[in-house]
Amino acid sequence: MPISAASHPELDDTLALRRRTLTLALLTLTYFFSYMDRQILAILLELIKADLKLSDTQLGLLAGFAFALFYAGLGIPVARFADKANRRNIIAVSLALWSLMTALCGLAQNYVQLLLARIGVGVGEAGSSPPSHSIIADLYPVEKRASAMAIYSLGVVLGGGFGTMIGGWLASHYGWRVAIIAVGIPGIILAVVVRLFVVEPKRGLSDAARVADDSAMPSIWSAFADMWRNGAARHLVLAVTLTSLIGYATTSWGPSYLQRSLGFTVGQVALIVAPIAAIIGTISGVGGGRVADWAAKRWGIHAQSWMVGLLKCAALPFTLLFFMTDVPAVAIGAYVFNMLFANSYLGPTFAMLQGLAPLRMRAMWAAITLLVINMIGLGLGPTMIGVLSDLYLPYAGKAESLRWALITAVAATPWAIFHYWRAGVMLKRQQEMVA
Template sequence: MTEPQTLAAHAIADEKAIRRRGLTLALLTTTYFFSYMDRQILAILQELIKADLQLSDTQLGLLSGLAFALFYATLGIPVARLADRFNRKNIVALSLAAWSAMTAVGGLAQNFTQLLLARIGVGIGEAGSSPPSHSIIADLYPPDRRAGAMGVFSLGVVLGSAIGTSVGGLVAAAFGWRTAMYVIGMPGVVLALIVWLFVVEPRRGLSDPNRAPDAAKEPMPSLAQGFASLAASGPALHLVAGVTLTSMIGYGLTAWGPSYMQRSLGIGVRDISLYVALPGGLFGIASAVGGGKIADWLARRHGLHAQSTMVAVLKTLALPFTLGFFLFDQPVLAIGSYFLYILFANSYLGPTFALIQGLAPLRLRALWAAITLLVINLIGLGAGPTLVGVISDLLKPSFGEDSLRWSMMLFAAVTPWAIFHYWRAGVLLKRAG
């Protein structure tokens, strides 16, 4: 093929990628939705599983935290290296099929060890989802629209947690926790085929007009260079620290929130599914999409640094409502405070991941995403739910069934630390211009 023909073919491929980027974003968001639904299904099922398999809070914390996070986070690095070299949509599709099947397999478990192995399988499969997806989205959307796109993508967190809790809880209440895992897991296998058929694989750097035209053809940096490049970026380090601390609080609340509502507020599984999970999902949608749109507007008006400052401000507004969820004894007040916490707090993912992708070298986007997720998930997902369970068990002799309430309160108290890192990232981004 001659050079003019090659350029024409690339132009056609680029035009197709841009034309179909809305569909691609929708499918990647749906994949992320299934990821979180399969990841968080244990939250609403924990009390049923605990009674059936005779588990402790520490064991439940391991199942929803460290056992999953250890494999999910560490395997994300080698998968990201593959994603920075090869076809990213194929990696996402294969991973989706694998973790969905393992979620369903968890319904067959007869003891802690078998369920642990199934959850490890889910973690291994999900390692191939987010880093390639982040990279694809960054190539499809320019910097001043990227936070909005990432905000839409982050709906996977909100909807996955809400619908997984709602559907899982309703199915479990009617047919048992094992059937709930089958129902949540198997549809993902079908979605994997749809992703493979319809998601586009864009040219790397497609939507970065300020990048050098031949940047995507530069030699692949080594793994050590990838880590070193992120470590050398002050704004990126503060963003990673901020999102990690925020995730630790969020994962702890998500994993144990339904159990807390049942134990301390007296709300049943069915009522949580209908009257907490679904409305909470709506507040989460408003936060994620609205936050992404506001972040894009702030970037165009004031510069990208304003996005990080926005997250710091919104997290500050969310803090009293986070504490209110644990301090109010009346269910109506506690759940109302929880909804307002979601509204202010759930807008952080889109701007954070968009800023990190904008700071990342072109050939290292998936790796930077994987490094970020490695830290987030080892500390946030791995330590968060696990430590909540351990601390709850330690506090139980003194506080009884309310031990979980005070355990979760300790994690909410970490919020100002996260706010500092987002504020500092904004300062450094502004200095960098």
């Protein structure tokens, strides 16, 4: 009689570890499609505005709060389910759903229909990141986790970059509707691949000193309370939330800024700026993860938080220059250095949070973090820029109101740096207490 993997769970563990590189690649590709389907709207905003006769405030709601409300709000119950159910299956179903809803965005004939389709994308994407974070943490030990999370986080820069490139090229030739439909459909095929080839790992598989238990699942409020009581986790969440607010604000409206204030066409943004973002963002993300792992091994885990803060200090002058110059070549140069320094925060931040989280609450901690990040960062960031741009319009004019709205958002960067510094201080204290 053949031996089943179900009767020998150690066989599943061996297979999960043997396939962990493939699993990481598929989860990263899933995140790539998540961010591409989410961010393709940025390159299309000006075309959609002209076609549907919308204001910047309406566009901001479309890119921000309407999506984020459902994406972030549903992340908590999905993560609760993921902490006790098969995470691979949740990811596959979610991917198929949001890909279908993305394609439906291209069929919208008015603002309400487009808004409802975007809400559907948010509902689907709610089931992706929390279980993915949990799986990666189970497959990679703490000394390799920041690098693994950094690779996973490449989905952000590559998804945003390729979404802009593909969306911009297709939109300039065939219109914005074809562009959205074209990026939505392939995700349905990827969902089948994820279901067939990703192996669900045992919880705590790569944490030799920590053993997962079968006790009752802690409540959602217990997970919130645990995170709030942990000073390092609290400051990390505040830091990454502020960073994401600035990031979502600038990436959602960056292509519009380039077109309005610097005279770029949709095609130029797609073929010049987007490839730079993808290449430099990849170097920054992977390099940042490796440096973070090295820093943790050399000085302790707290060094990862301080590293992110220092890199954000280095990026700030280039970010401001990008939004203040009127010279396109100077803007592109500043953008390169901004991306190089500023884009390495996600991998180390989520790795530190997963290292602090109890095994039974890893997906829940990730979901809580994403809830705060996306309600404030994704929800408020793009929406705030749209509102501010309309408010500044009578004083600055059409070309400059968006520029000053974006500079307003960037001014919050020192606040985020402060929280990364405080998180490092508290992580160092925790390490000294354990030692």
